[in-house]
Structures are given as C-alpha cells and as structure tokens.
Amino acid sequence: MEKFNTMTGIAAPMPLVNIDTDMIIPKQFLKTIKRSGLGVNLFDEMRYDRQGNEIPDFVLNQDAYRQAEIIVAGENFGCGSSREHAPWAIKDFGIRCVIAPSFADIFYNNCFKNGILPIALPPETVDVLMKDAENGANARLTVDLEAQTVTTSDGEVFSFEVDPFKKHCLMEGLDDIGLTMAKADSIDSFEAIASQARPWV
Amino acid sequence: MSPKTLYDKIWDAHVAHEAEDGTCLLYIDRHLVHEVTSPQAFEGLRMTNRQVRAPDKTIAVPDHNVPTTAGRDDPKNMTEDSAIQVAALDQNAKDFGIHYYPVSDVRQGIVHIVGPEQGWTLPGMTVVCGDSHTATHGAFGALAHGIGTSEVEHVLATQTLIQKKSKNMKVEITGKLAPGVTAKDITMSVIGQTGTAGGTGYVIEYCGEAIRDLSMEGRMTVCNMAIEGGARAGLIAPDEKTFAYCMGRPHAPKGAQWEAALAWWKTLYSDDDAHWDEVITIKGEDIAPVVTWGTSPEDVLPITANVPAASDFDGGKVGAAQRSLDYMGLAPGTPLTDIEIDTVFIGSCTNGRIEDLRAAAEILKGKKIKVKRAMVVPGSGLVRAQAEEEGLADVFKEAGFEWRLAGCSMCLAMNPDQLAEGERCASTSNRNFEGRQGYKGRTHLVSPGMAAAAALTGKLTDVREMM
DSSP states (O other): OOOOOEEEEEEEEEOOSOOBHHHHSOGGGTTOSSSSSOGGGTTHHHHBOTTSOBOTTSGGGSGGGTTOOEEEEOSSBTBSOOOTHHHHHHHHHTOOEEEESOBOHHHHHHHHTTTOEEEEOOHHHHHHHHHHHTTGGGOEEEEETTTTEEEOTTOOEEEOOOOHHHHHHHHHTOOHHHHHHTTHHHHHHHHHHHHHHOTTO | OOOOOHHHHHHHTTEEEEOTTSOEEEEOSEEEEOSSSSHHHHHHHHHHTOOOSOGGGEEEOOOSSOOOSTTTTSGGGSOHHHHHHHHHHHHHHHHHTOEEOOTTSTTOBOHHHHHHHTTOOOTTOEEEESSGGGGGGGGGTOEEEEOOHHHHHHHHHHSEEEEOOOEEEEEEEESOOOTTOOHHHHHHHHHHHHOTTTTTTEEEEEESHHHHTSOHHHHHHHHHGGGGGTOSEEEOOOOHHHHHHHTTOTTSOOHHHHHHHHHHHTTOSOOTTOOOSEEEEEEGGGOOOEEEOSSSTTOEEETTSBOOOGGGSOTHHHHHHHHHHHHHTOOTTOBGGGOBOSEEEEEHHHHOSHHHHHHHHHHHTTOOOOSSEEEEEOSBHHHHHHHHHTTHHHHHHHHTOEEOOSSOGGGTTOSSOOOOTTOEEEESSSOOOTTTTSTTOEEEEOOHHHHHHHHHHSBOOOGGGGO
16 A cells, blocks of 8 residues: 655645535446546546536636645545445545545545545634635645644644554555454454354354 | 443454554454455455455355346346456355355345345344445344445455444434334434434444334344444344344354353343443434435435425535535425425335335235336345235235345446436435435435335325325
C-alpha cells in the first residue's frame, strides 16, 4: 500500500450530508473483478448525464477542482454499503484525503486499507475548511498525518485525532495481513482453546 | 466478575490477541462470501500465495448479480460482466475448497437468508461478510457485521479481523405492537429517531417485550437495518425461539454437542447492571406503520403524515431534504397516502423470508393489483419452495405479481430487475438512496403488508385499512 505522510492539494467542497456509497460509485460499476480503473466513474450519476456528458454544476467537473486531491464533505460521509469500490474509485480519481464531521464505520475502515486518510473534525472546523475549499484551485489545504494537522491556505492550523495503529499502518504503507500472520501463534492457540470450549463452531 | 453486556461476552470469547493500545485480533467463526465483494480478495490471496485458513468456516453463495428469471443457470442468460463474477465465485469456491451453493442449488439465495436457514449462523458466534447487511445475523445473538474487500481477504487468510471494541447501546422497545405494525416499522422508526449516523461507533442490542414477541424472521428484519442507523452491529439475546429455530438445521450441532452449545447459549444475555453508553427507549404502542419519503433511511414518517418541507429541518439536513424532495418529485404538505406507486417489490435480506411473504399474501388474497408491475423475489430457493407449498405463490400470481427466483434483485438492482427513470416503487428493501433501484428511480421503504396494500390501491396506503 502507498504510504501517506504529508500532502498539499486542492480540496473540492461537497457540502452535502449523508453522501452514500451508491452516490460515490453506483452499483453498475461493482461488476468488475479488479480494484483499478473506477476513478472515471466516481460520483457517476452526479457527474454525468444519461448520455455520458459532464454535468457542469458538479464540483469535480469544474476546472478549479479537476485536480482535487481532497474532498471536504458533510456529516456521515460514506454511509450505506460495504463496497470497497467506493474508496477504490476515490483513490483512482486521485483523492487521498476526505474531511467531514463524521464517517460511516465500514467506509472509514476501508479508506485506511487503501492509502486514503479520512479526517473527522468538528462541524464548525469543517465549515472553515469548506469555505477555504470554495475558493477553488488557489486554496490548497495541507494535511500532515505525522503531526495530525490540517492547515488552510491562510495558515490556520487544526489538529485531528486518528487511531495510533491505523496511523502507523498508513504512514508505513503496511500490509495488515502480513502483520496479522506474524501473530499466527496467537491465532493457533486461540483456535486450540476455542475448539475445546465450543467444538460445534 | 464485573457485569457484562451480551456484546461484551461475545467479544471476550473471541479475542485471539490484544495489543497494548487495545487493538484486537477478533477470531471469526463464520465468513460468508458472495460474488461482488470477493473476487479481488481471492485474487489477493493468489498473488501472495496465501491459502484460506479455515475453508470449513467459509460459505459462499452468488446472490447480488444473479437474474431472478428462469434459465439463469445458463451463463448465456446473464449479462457478460455478471456471468464473469459468478464464474469467478464458482472457481474460487472450488480452488480454495469452501462451502458453496451455486445458482442451480435449491438452497441458493441471499447470503443473509441462507446462513441462518442452513444453521451456519448460531448464537454467540462472530459472523462477517463483505456486505453491510451482515447485521441480520445479530438476531441470533451473533456478533455480525459487514466488512470491505481488504478485510474479506484478511479474514480468508487469517480467520481474524483487526478490531477495536465499539460502545454499547441499548434500544428497548417496550410493550406490545398495535395491529398492522411489524418488525420493519420498529427498525425504521428507530432510525427515524436516531438518524443514519446515530449508531456510529456502537453495537446496538435490541430488547424489550416487543422485541421478545417477534419471531426469528422479525428479529432478523430488525437487526438487518442496524447498519442503516450507522451501528457496527445489531444484537438480540438468544432465547427459546432462537434455540427452536436453530435445532435440526443442517449445520447446527446435534446430540451432546447441541446440549453443550445450549448450555453456553443460555448464558448469552446482558447482565442486569451492565454498563450502557447510550440507552434509547421507545414505546411499542407508539409505533405506527411507517414509510420513507426521501432518499435516506432516516427520512421516516407514519403513513398518516404529510410530506415535510425542507424548512422543517436544521443544519445540513435542510439542503439534503430539498435535494430529496426534488429527486423524489414530491411537494411538501402532500398526504403520503396520495403518492402514486408504479412498482411494488417484495423481497431482499430485510423482508424476503417466509413470514414476510405470508404477511403480504394475507393482504393480497383474492384481490388484484393496480400498479404497473409487482414482483416477489423470495430470499432463498427454500423460502420459495415453502411459499409454493403453502399456496402463497398462487395468491401472488393470481393478484398479478411476478413470482421470481431467489436473489438480491431490485434491492440494489445489479441484475436486470431495475426501476426505469422516474418510476416510483414501494419496496420492502432497506435503502432508498438516489439511484439505488435504478437510475433516477424513486424508492419508498415499507413493510411487506404495506407493500401489498400499495400494490392493491396504486398508492401508498395504510395497511390497517386493508385488514
């Protein structure tokens, strides 16, 4: 997995609550057996009309935001399905960080498995970042995972919380499965005890 | 010993490793797999030369993509991309030696209906699946939640999941439900109250007399939508109904093992003085048959209400409500019972079980539908067979419903069962998101009885008037 440390990029404002995984990547794109190539269909039904033409009002179709690397959104971002196609599409588009007042649980976890940093901040802080993002390509946010800060284009700094283990894995680009397999002894001994205690499982 | 919740007890029984910061490896007893969220996980195993650690605890069934019309066991009758995903699951099941119910098997169906039906899901277990509605299995007092594809790969390789413990929330539904009010109305009413993010960070235990009174089918409906409230999982403590449901199922324990299992299962309840981080109490008698008006499962109102205005809401919800009203084509102040319906869908992991079909058939018996299209998609081949045996299929067909084969179908419209642009559907499924049932399709979530009532009148209808 790609390491995440610091980044400075254009932030696209999406001031909508409950942006769900069906909006992020509609089901017709879940029929792939690959992880790549979904960026072109990110937010497909908000981004294109039925003929495949861009809808000019949609934020990622505006010149200032075509190169966006950050999304600033309303609360409960990523609610709905467990589809990892949602973070795959976000990453494939080039977005590496999503900032919102809150995230749905499964989506939040899925981001960390794909080198994306989801940052939850209080609504009033997200409002400040949203205003900054609305300034377009001239306003670039800086995210520093090690320091756990987001800095606006005006130099205003906000701290955020992140689970230390998730932070470590993201900064080092670690493969979770490899880490867990290194604890195989613990799993073996758990299985031995559990199969005695609950042989029907 | 300090008092524990049901969640605490199941959690404690499954921690295989705990790091200093509280990050745990949670052992997984059952891993359910379907065709849409698993191909990349199996591919990951192949690329790293890893095996499935516990193939005997891994169960696969195709459900999301499969057509629900006859002849579907011939891949030529599927769209090419769907056929590729189903073929990939066929191959992965064979290559990795996991349990499998192919499309041609009468036991095939929606993964969350097949698991309990076959006795794979049992009290006190940990159950995961690459699908958010895995919460369904919580009805058995099993800790069950949805995971992403990377986590599917992690569970395949290690039979564990990296987890931190959630907080405990108790949702108590006291007293009795009024006639015409169902498990679906309970679970939707809870979300209407807490919002779609109200459960974030929590595992919910549903309890109280109205929950105890529900059948296992009803309890599965309640837990199924825990995820729509944002919770990691929903739980209901197992009781005699749970044990009776499990007994004799193909993969349930037998003989002495059954007795041993039962002895442990009977300890699976929340202790009286256990700590709850949040408690919500709703009176059962206050719950009405409900319907969603918008594009979020929290947009819940009693069927007797009117369409709200955006100005009825606060904060970010004002814009979201206006967007929903525009998308749904609804004017504020319209009585919900004036809303005309084109299509009725009865099915899904929320309401595709036998009891759901009975409830709908009860309303439909001897009557004809007034909507353009109505379909019943049983949750599994066995539910379908039972419904045929009980004469329910004839009731549906005589009323004008299409009687389909098992699958997820129009709940997420990955197969050909989709709404046309602008079409409005009364649906027993779980999500009313924009585009969920088809591009620009409009979804109103309801109980099976309410769906049947809407089919008969061509409008959203209070089922109590048809009883």
